[in-house]
Amino acid sequence: MSVPLTLLGLLEREPSHGYDLKRAYDTWFGHDKPLPFGQVYSTLARLTRDGKVVVSETEAGAGPERKRYVITEEGASDVETWLQEPVAPEPHLQSVLFSKVVLAILLGRDAHDYLDTQKVAHLQRMRELTAIKSTGGSAALLDTLLADNALFHLEADLRWIDVTVARLDQLTREIHS
The missing domain is CATH 1.20.58 (Methane Monooxygenase Hydroxylase; Chain G, domain 1)
Structure with a gap:
């Protein structure tokens, strides 16, 4: 299971916060093994570093800032390639x-x-x-x-x-x- 590519696919569907990505991942793919929050955010950090996603906005809240992630063209291209390859x-x-x-x-x-x-x-x-x-x-x-x-x-x-x-x-x- 490719967590980075799956998260990219979920981001292609719609820009999301890390919390929302984890919830979507767990709903669709994590029935027996939910994705840890730490893995979501470390994966998003790597995807941001690699130019696959960008942060579109940051919202202040009672806790840590909430970042909304958006897939880039490069990230969408990676998802397209991954989905087409057997x-x-x-x-x-x-x-x-x-x-x-x-x-x-x-x-x-x-x-x-x-x-x-x-x-x-x-x-x-x-x-x-x-x-x-x-x-x-x-x-x-x-x-x-x-x-x-x-x-x-x-x-x-x-x-x-x-x-x-x-x-x-x-x-x-x-x-x-």
Whole structure:
């Protein structure tokens, strides 16, 4: 899970204070593991330093000043590139796959195209793993078992992709409600 890119995606949706970003992140992506406030602000500091976001305004309050962050063109370009690139087909992708689908919907992008691209990448990796299984060698059984493990994970991802595609309209309505 890329916290910086996810926060950038949330900022592309609308300029926000750090507190609001944390709340949005936790609502959409932190069900089992909420994002610590310190991580939000340290990430925002790095994104500001790197020119991905700027502070648009600072509000005085009873506590510390509240800064409203706005994504820059460079930050938006990074989000666009990240959303278009398939994730390397490896086990335990659901959180990244899920994040990309939800962010694409939140940003009004075509999540279906992303899922199609991801499915193609998974199928290519499955062909590569199947080829590994068909080659012999001294470690053939070990290679076969490792390839089988990866294939089973990729098959589960493909099932998740298919189910998500089938529910994409429903998910879009739910996210925008």
